[in-house]
Amino acid sequence: MDTQDYCKFLKLPEPFFNKEELMEELAPGGIVTHNSMSGCHWRNWKDTSLPFNKAAVEWAASLGCTIINAEAFYTAPGRRLEWHTDKADPFVKINFVWGSKNHTMDFAEVKNPVVAKDEAFTSVDSGYFSYRRSELTGITSFTVDKPALLNIGKPHRVTNFDNAGRWCLCMLIWKDNKRLLWNEALELLSEYVLD
Secondary structure (H helix, E strand, C coil): CCCCCCCCCCCCCCCCCCCHHHHHHHHHHHHHECCCCCCCCEEECCCCCCCCCCCHHHHHHHHCCEEEEEEEECCCCCCCEEEEECCCCCCEEHHHHHHHECCEEEEECCCCCCCCCCCCCCCCCCEEEEEEHHHEEEEEEEEECEEEEEECCCCCEECCCCCEEEEEEEEEECCCCCEHHHHHHHHCCCCCCCC
């Protein structure tokens, strides 16, 4: 598995959120709704209280960073999130995944990166660029089973093969009032990156 340009697993100092409380907030009574396009339930915490605890905020601050946003999604059993990039630039997110034990996160390269894409938006106003499989090459697949720094400027998708749902919470951090790029984040988080 080569995740060199796509993903780096992280060893973080302690849990940064309460999974049970978050799941109750996202799916009260165990009911999960789905985005019709992807089979995913989305939540975006723009400009509201974030689901991360004090330890997470202090950890980001120790790096000179601020947690500016959080996103969560649930991929139902047997469903897939289609090929996309979150942004055109190699920005990063830190993802925390739980639930499904049998899922893959796939990353790929664009065959012809000069072709412009039109940005689309999810039901919670998160921008993305979609791709067809024929536009991609060099697919790398792996399971996200620990906190992970992800290069969301590369085409990626999630497939949940399990009978259990796949939950994912994304942390978006900024430094010096701008989003971190992949190489910046690798340097900044080097002491937390697992080999």
